[in-house]
Amino acid sequence: MSLFLREGKVDIIKQNSISQPRKPYNYLYWLQRAMILFSVVTLFLPAFFPGRITDKISKYCSIFTAAVSYSNLTANVGLGFRYISVLTFRLVQLSGIAIVVGVAVAGIGGCMSLGNNKMRLRGGFFPMIGAGLILLGDVFARVSFTRFDAELKAAGKKLGQQEPKWSLNFFLVFAIILFLISIVLVLSEIKREREEKMEMQEKYKLFLYILPILMLAFIFSYLPLWGWRYAFFDYKSGADLTADKFVGFKWFGYLFSSAVTRADILRVLKNTLVMSSLGILTSWLPVAFAIFLSEIRSTGFRKSVQILTTIPNFISWVLVYAIAFAFFSTEGFVNDLIETVTKVAADANYLQNDHLSWIKMLAWGTWKGLGWSAIIYIAAISGVDQSLYEAAMVDGAGRFKRMWHITVPALVPTYCVMLMLSIANILSNGMEQYLVFSNPINKNTLEVLDLYVYNLGIVNSNGGAMIPLSTVVSMAKSLISVFLLFVANSVSKTIRGENII
Amino acid sequence: MSEKKKKAKRDSSFGLIIYKDTVGDKVFDIVNVVFFTLFMILCVFPFYYLFINTISNNDLVNRGMITFIPRGIHFNNYLSLLNVTGLGQSFTVTILRTIIGTALMVAISGFAGYIVTKQHMWKRKIWYRMIVITMYFNAGLIPWYLNMLMLGLTNSFWAYIIPGMVAPYNIILVKTYVESISPELEESALLDGATTMQVFTRIIWPLSKPILATIAIFGAVGNWNSFQDSLLLMNDASLFTLQHRLYIYLNQTTDLGSLMDSAMANRIASGTLSNRIIKYTISMVTVIPILLVYPFMQRYFVKGIMLGAVKG
Numbered sequence: 001m002s003l004f005l006r007e008g009k010v011d012i013i014k015q016n017s018i019s020q021p022r023k024p025y026n027y028l029y030w031l032q033r034a035m036i037l038f039s040v041v042t043l044f045l046p047a048f049f050p051g052r053i054t055d056k057i058s059k060y061c062s063i064f065t066a067a068v069s070y071s072n073l074t075a076n077v078g079l080g081f082r083y084i085s086v087l088t089f090r091l092v093q094l095s096g097i098a099i100v101v102g103v104a105v106a107g108i109g110g111c112m113s114l115g116n117n118k119m120r121l122r123g124g125f126f127p128m129i130g131a132g133l134i135l136l137g138d139v140f141a142r143v144s145f146t147r148f149d150a151e152l153k154a155a156g157k158k159l160g161q162q163e164p165k166w167s168l169n170f171f172l173v174f175a176i177i178l179f180l181i182s183i184v185l186v187l188s189e190i191k192r193e194r195e196e197k198m199e200m201q202e203k204y205k206l207f208l209y210i211l212p213i214l215m216l217a218f219i220f221s222y223l224p225l226w227g228w229r230y231a232f233f234d235y236k237s238g239a240d241l242t243a244d245k246f247v248g249f250k251w252f253g254y255l256f257s258s259a260v261t262r263a264d265i266l267r268v269l270k271n272t273l274v275m276s277s278l279g280i281l282t283s284w285l286p287v288a289f290a291i292f293l294s295e296i297r298s299t300g301f302r303k304s305v306q307i308l309t310t311i312p313n314f315i316s317w318v319l320v321y322a323i324a325f326a327f328f329s330t331e332g333f334v335n336d337l338i339e340t341v342t343k344v345a346a347d348a349n350y351l352q353n354d355h356l357s358w359i360k361m362l363a364w365g366t367w368k369g370l371g372w373s374a375i376i377y378i379a380a381i382s383g384v385d386q387s388l389y390e391a392a393m394v395d396g397a398g399r400f401k402r403m404w405h406i407t408v409p410a411l412v413p414t415y416c417v418m419l420m421l422s423i424a425n426i427l428s429n430g431m432e433q434y435l436v437f438s439n440p441i442n443k444n445t446l447e448v449l450d451l452y453v454y455n456l457g458i459v460n461s462n463g464g465a466m467i468p469l470s471t472v473v474s475m476a477k478s479l480i481s482v483f484l485l486f487v488a489n490s491v492s493k494t495i496r497g498e499n500i501i
Numbered sequence: 502m503s504e505k506k507k508k509a510k511r512d513s514s515f516g517l518i519i520y521k522d523t524v525g526d527k528v529f530d531i532v533n534v535v536f537f538t539l540f541m542i543l544c545v546f547p548f549y550y551l552f553i554n555t556i557s558n559n560d561l562v563n564r565g566m567i568t569f570i571p572r573g574i575h576f577n578n579y580l581s582l583l584n585v586t587g588l589g590q591s592f593t594v595t596i597l598r599t600i601i602g603t604a605l606m607v608a609i610s611g612f613a614g615y616i617v618t619k620q621h622m623w624k625r626k627i628w629y630r631m632i633v634i635t636m637y638f639n640a641g642l643i644p645w646y647l648n649m650l651m652l653g654l655t656n657s658f659w660a661y662i663i664p665g666m667v668a669p670y671n672i673i674l675v676k677t678y679v680e681s682i683s684p685e686l687e688e689s690a691l692l693d694g695a696t697t698m699q700v701f702t703r704i705i706w707p708l709s710k711p712i713l714a715t716i717a718i719f720g721a722v723g724n725w726n727s728f729q730d731s732l733l734l735m736n737d738a739s740l741f742t743l744q745h746r747l748y749i750y751l752n753q754t755t756d757l758g759s760l761m762d763s764a765m766a767n768r769i770a771s772g773t774l775s776n777r778i779i780k781y782t783i784s785m786v787t788v789i790p791i792l793l794v795y796p797f798m799q800r801y802f803v804k805g806i807m808l809g810a811v812k813g
Contacts, residue, residue, distance in 0.1 A: 044652060060651045064652065202621060204623055210613065220663075223648050225640045227648055228640065305537045310799070311548075314795060316726035319787060323548075379803075400529075470642075474644060
């Protein structure tokens with residue numbers, strides 16, 4: 001019975017009576033849903049924003065941003081408000097709101113179109129209303145363009161006027177097509193016999209439950225991929241990515257052709273690979289930690305070790321740096337201690353030099369993570385069959401032999417997974433640790449790939465001119481990481497017959 | 502098998518077999534205990550050191566006299582933090598994001614984790630994979646940053662909340678847990694006419710409390726420690742998180758007086774309160790919540806990593 005329900009067989013029997021659209025209209029429904037879905041995406045893409053009347057409106061402003069944040073919309077207008085009325089910009093915002101609400105309403109209709117005849121009929125009116133609202137938004141945007149022109153002309157000024165955008169026409173055509181399709185679909189449903197109540201197949205209901213979560217995942221994890229296009233353009237902050245700025249793979253070549261960049265990349269790659277390799281070389285430490293800890297007989301002592309040594313894992317890198325500061329800066333604990341013991345003034349600043357930077361970073365990483373990484377092995381040890389140890393004792397195996405021949409083999413599978421994952425992550429050291437510890441003196445040895453991208457693209461981006469190059473680096477890193485992960489996974493599959501992802 | 506039983510079993514077998522510790526074993530035991538004791542101290546002493554330096558007599562601290570034992574205990578340094586401009590605001594922002602962000606993340610992960618166990622969802626596998634893949638693949642820092650710009654999520658409190666709402670790893674944890682709940686419970690409710698939502702709120706949610714508590718703890722710690730999003734996305738100092746604020750203070754090599762109101766600056770100038778003490782005190786304020794919560798939540802942390810070992 002349980003299997004029956006979990007696999008949805010009961011559901012299929014029960015739900016088959018719910019009416020579905022007839023064949024040709026079925027395709028039209030899918031077209032309508034696809035259109036609505038597409039319009040949702042356009043809300044977040046600045047390219048589709050129809051209301052950019054002046055270049056004082058940020059080129060990153062999407063319809064959604066314009067709708068929800070007036071302050072963001074008008075952030076750079078400033079003195080322009082002397083001769084441009086607030087109403088003009090409010091109209092731009094209103095057009096944004098109308099489009100957003102219109103898309104949302106159409107979206108409701110799109111969801112309802114998955115139901116039975118009665119639900120489809122009721123829901124069929126929503127895309128019509130939605131199309132109307134989008135049309136309204138389009139008109140608002142057009143009006144704001146004419147108002148803006150008129151006001152500028154009256155004042156005899158210039159304020160980065162923009163030509164009306166193609167997206168004005170796009171939304172006009174889009175709304176009309178959506179409206180027509182919706183009418184056809186409603187007409188097709190009206191003729192049919194109506195059910196008593198609105199119903200929907202369980203499988204679609206479940207899908208609609210997960211839809212909002214998918215959309216969030218899309219916006220924050222998939223939409224950034226759209227930013228990869230910056231890698232193929234010459235870019236200046238505030239400018240549009242137009243076709244004439246398309247440069248193909250120029251920036252990819254630049255990585256190697258420019259001597260400065262090449263040297264930078266090599267240095268950064270060296271730091272990254274050294275740090276990752278040090279991490280991999282010491283990856284047996286948590287295993288040893290777990291094995292030796294499990295050899296301690298007092299449960300209380302074991303528990304306290306476990307509790308206290310995992311604390312550092314839960315504080316941020318900024319706090320780790322705060323601790324480093326308290327211990328190793330000129331006035332820190334180490335200098336104080338040396339002074340107290342030797343009675344000689346000591347004021348070395350151990351943070352402001354680049355001796356053994358890599359080893360220091362490894363030490364901090366180990367301090368923070370060792371106790372925590374060991375937990376997974378401790379758990380694996382507690383899962384080992386105790387009779388194995390007893391049998392070994394009967395055979396006369398000493399403690400070290402038991403550790404080596406029973407405990408260690410039991411941990412190898414877990415260790416392999418961890419090792420594979422750290423190999424797959426060889427390019428990602430994370431930037432926080434290196435950012436907080438870096439200063440002008442040790443910068444050259446601490447700058448890892450993640451930090452380099454941050455420094456290049458955001459800190460020293462030179463008015464956005466470095467954005468394409470840093471996007472190239474980001475992109476290459478993501479692709480190589482995914483490739484490594486697949487390699488690690490297939491290695492694990494061949495050796496152990498198990499996926500790690 | 503519980504810890505006690507296992508120990509009893511081990512003891513009894515020791516009794517039967519009469520295994521004698523060799524000298525090597527004893528030396529090993531001692532080295533072992535000494536090592537772990539030292540490591541424990543290494544992990545705890547830094548916090549202790551910071552703490553005693555914030556509550557000891559400020560003059561002694563400034564002269565570097567406080568290394569192991571606090572002297573001249575007082576708590577004025579903590580009170581004087583009230584005068585640090587902007588710190589209170591960062592505190593509020595951080596607390597708000599911790600509460601709101603964690604609550605939303607838990608609610609969404611709980612629901613999503615349950616819904617993806619439903620085998621008869623339309624195209625379930627595709628959607629589930631679409632969520633899981635985001636764990637292993639990201640577009641990179643700069644594209645992410647440009648995306649946030651595009652969404653208008655810079656200089657906005659919502660930038661702390663909305664991107665964290667869908668946490669794929671936590672969804673997998675909940676999914677694994679929900680799959681271990683006996684399906685009969687769900688079925689009997691469904692046969693009695695409960696809707697999917699009712700099954701979720703009345704049965705799955707209460708039964709998943711242990712795992713929800715675990716992800717809530719992880720989420721809360723993550724939110725409290727968050728630094729990168731504040732650093733990247735915020736120009737408006739009133740929206741900086743506590744960690745970001747601490748980072749700025751720590752890197753302030755010159756007089757901290759510029760960051761504070763005049764009363765405080767005067768006290769620094771007159772030597773009673775030094776830059777160093779202020780840095781320590783702010784660090785302490787940032788870490789205390791975690792240290793307070795940690796001992797009670799430790800078992801949840803451990804449970805979290807154990808469940809994580811079971812892959813989705």
